[in-house]
Amino acid sequence: MLTQTTSRVLEPSDLDAALAVLDRDPVANAFVAARVQIAGLDPWRLGGEMWGWYEDGILTSMCYAGANLVPICATPRAVRAFADRARRAGRRCSSIVGPAEPTAALWQLLEPRWGPAREVRARQPLLVTDRVPDAVAPDPYVRRVRKDELETIMPACVAMFTEEVGVSPLAGDGGLLYQARVAELVGSGRSFARFDADGNVIFKAEIGAATDRACQIQGVWVAPEHRGNGVAAPGMAAVLRYALADVAPVVSLYVNDFNTPARRTYATVGFREVGAFMSVLF
Known part of the structure; x- marks a missing residue:
């Protein structure tokens, strides 16, 4: 004792x-x-x-x-x-x-x-919601990524990670661990995307951490050529619908305080701030 x-x-x-x-x-x-x-x-x-x-x-x-x-x-x-x-x-x-x-x-x-540190992000608002928004219709074209689409979704995942973190996830071990993690999310049905007619990724997001109490959305990304065209909010509403129906009663994420467009999107689909995270990147 x-x-x-x-x-x-x-x-x-x-x-x-x-x-x-x-x-x-x-x-x-x-x-x-x-x-x-x-x-x-x-x-x-x-x-x-x-x-x-x-x-x-x-x-x-x-x-x-x-x-x-x-x-x-x-x-x-x-x-x-x-x-x-x-x-x-x-x-x-x-x-x-x-x-x-x-x-x-x-x-x-x-x-x-x-x-x-390589970078210190001192304040990253922690956001939660427990409902699908009334004001934003879920994008009907956002769906689960299939296992046979892993090679298609991977470049979008790498682009998101590099843009968000500032280094490529393919560095070091050649991306083996990162590719395994993406494959795990796809295989478990927690990777979502909208594809265009040519199979290119327009929007994507994943449900990363998940328990029976709460889950966390991560990796939200819109292809650069589609940004500002109203893609993100309906896409997020669609992922929220899946998350709340299939995964957990509360959905969370955290966002960089300087990312004004993302914070606006999350507010639009009903996320509210309940705290703040901090990240120190090496």
Whole structure:
């Protein structure tokens, strides 16, 4: 029995306690919760370690340390403990991402050792909705991407990622991990697109993280030649319809605060702001 404040790497036997922490904010924690529900806490299956912070023997905060470093319900003391552990381990992640306040505190402690970052996005509004909009008709041509269309959708996914993150997902391992992730989303029926008559992608989006409480839309992209033509809002309404009917009762996403067109689109289809994320990109 732990009787004082301490941190440690969680083990598979800690799963119920970890899920209870994640369930305290099912929207903000959807990304990590989805991974834990599938993989448990085994580091090999999870793709990283889960660090836990205990107060008087109770697990109160966590931090996922994998390809991303993600603070979860992290109190100020927990953030300091996670920063100490991260400094000792050295940087292995490509980003730090999570709720803005603890993420900012974590980065402040890590920047002297890990900095400089390639880019810091200090405020990314976290948006949610639980209904299909009344004012925007879903685009009837947006549909699930078929498995045999993987090669067709991939260039659009690469273009979106490169535009959003600033580096190509094909760098490093030649894109093997990224292509596997896109294939996973297509295979699970969570990749959506509108194609033109020649098979070119006009609009696309995916339902990434998904639990029975909430899911997260990601990878929203409109082909450059179709931007400003009213494609995005009906496309988003269509993806929302699928998400709410088939995946979860609440749909979320987070967006860069400087992306005015995207924020306008999301407001049009009924998303409301409930918080903010922060991303530190390396």
